[in-house]
Amino acid sequence: MMKRCVLVTGGAGYIGSHTAVELVEAGYDVVLVDNLSNSDEQTIEGVRRITGIEIPFEQVDCCDREALEEVFKKYHFDAVIHFAASKAVYESIEKPLMYYRNNLGSLMTLLDLMRKYECANIVFSSSAVVYGDAEHLPVTEQSPRQAATSPYGNTKRMCEDILHDTIIAADGAMRAIALRYFNPFGAHPSALIGELPRGVPSNLVPYITQTAAGIRECLNIFGDDYDTPDGSCIRDYIDVVDLARAHVVAIGRMIEGRNKQNYEIFNVGTGRGVSVLELVQAFERVNNLKLNYRIAPRRAGDIIVSWADTTLANNELGWKATRTLDETLAAAWKWQQVLMSR
Ligand code: NAD
Ligand code: UD1
DSSP states (O other), X not given: OXXXXXXXXXXXXXXXXXXXXXXXXXXXXXXXXXXXXXXXXXXXXXXXXXXXXXXXXXXXXXXXXXXXXXXXXXXXXXXXXXXXXXXXXXHHHHOHHHHIIIIIHHHHHHHHHHHHTTOOEEEEEEEGGGGOSOSSSSXXXXXXXXXXXXXXXXXXXXXXHHHHHHHHHHTTSOEEEXXXXXXXXXXXXXXXXOOOOOSSOOSHHHHHHHHHTXXXXXXXXXXXXXXXXXXXXXXXXXXXHHHXXXXXXXXXXXXXXXXXXXXXXXXXXXXXXXXXXXXXXXXXXXXXXXXXXXXXXXXXXXXXXXXXXXXXXXIIIOOOOOSOHHHHHHHHHHHXXXXXXX
């Protein structure tokens, strides 16, 4: 059978690079596009080393229509996975126009070119951020989306709508799957690729690994007086390789015409909520070290409890998270150690 080719935008990034590896391992040809605004070429080298394949990389901004069109002329794509976006919540509050321009603009340019070059299938990186502080837990795909609390969150909601409307207008000629990620963490077991946070991390797991590495002095646990069993916030932490595999399954579903609707949405999480304190204790136990941490005031705007109902992804998509919290926390620490030796 002819090999199918997938365009991975944001392919030098954290989730894009892990997905590229899983796509190659599942037998797809892959082309990576990235403007390297939040990544570097070392990640692409990592993907090439893991797969043993000289995966093509095009350094292109997805908002640059002419440059992106050259990529569409050069290759034929059966599907696109669109990771390229700016993702820092606090930066988006300071630079809203940059976020709207980049996140909405890149998607719209891409959809235009997909129509023009007859590429029918797209997977879009959405986020559990669209659910806000959900009223009922676990969060299902039917849970109402809440008003966004940041421009970043708003771009995810707006991109979902752009996608929905475009798919409806395409009248059967296009299909899309939006994956709503919960909290991705960890790294590839080879430790050749992983997360590359810029500056001081705002996400929990990179902050933990940097504290363990001595780069940060002390982890602040933002609140231990919430209405949860141990008082700290609860999230659904999803291993990045498991998350990457969800994209491969979503691509296969559309290419093989197994999708039930032209626009579908799936939660991607483990279905299990873990508190900040539980995560910290698991990290210490698994990696056999002591973490310097203290209880700090609550972080403004934090959601208290969030975890996914994964029934739809399990039954309909045929995907399930497989890696344990311990395995992923070990991988995250291994990756941090590699980063320190670079
Ligand atoms: P990342 O920053 O590591 O990867 C995104 C990549 O896109 C980067 O390599 C960046 O250089 C590139 N990029 C940005 N704008 C671009 C443009 N206009 N043209 C070309 N390349 C561009 O982020 P990630 O964690 O891998 O996230 C991937 C996607 O998943 C994003 O859309 C993000 O919003 C979404 N998401 C991430 C998380 C998370 O916690 N990491 C959670 C939910 C959703
Ligand atoms: C953040 C983003 C969200 C994104 C998600 C997954 C914000 C407001 N939201 O959400 O858009 O989709 O990451 O990447 O940034 N914590 C600490 N100490 C720290 C860091 C975090 O205690 O130094 C706690 C937080 O209070 C929270 C939990 O750890 O309870 C997880 O935090 P984080 O990793 O930032 O993820 P989210 O808050 O879920």
